[in-house]
Amino acid sequence: MWATSPKVREALELINAWGFEYKTCMIWVKDKIGMGYYQQ
Numbered sequence: 001m002w003a004t005s006p007k008v009r010e011a012l013e014l015i016n017a018w019g020f021e022y023k024t025c026m027i028w029v030k031d032k033i034g035m036g037y038y039q040q
Helices: 005-017
Strands: none
Touching: none
16 A cells, blocks of 8 residues: 555554554655666
8 A cells, every 4th residue: 555645644544544554664765767677
């Protein structure tokens, strides 16, 4: 699951409601325009 910063709280509530456990977070800082390859 991914969520934008303003929706993290709602995402965490949904994770708990679905019975999943939060594990980690990744911040994607885009220094140039493109689709990226690491996250695919």
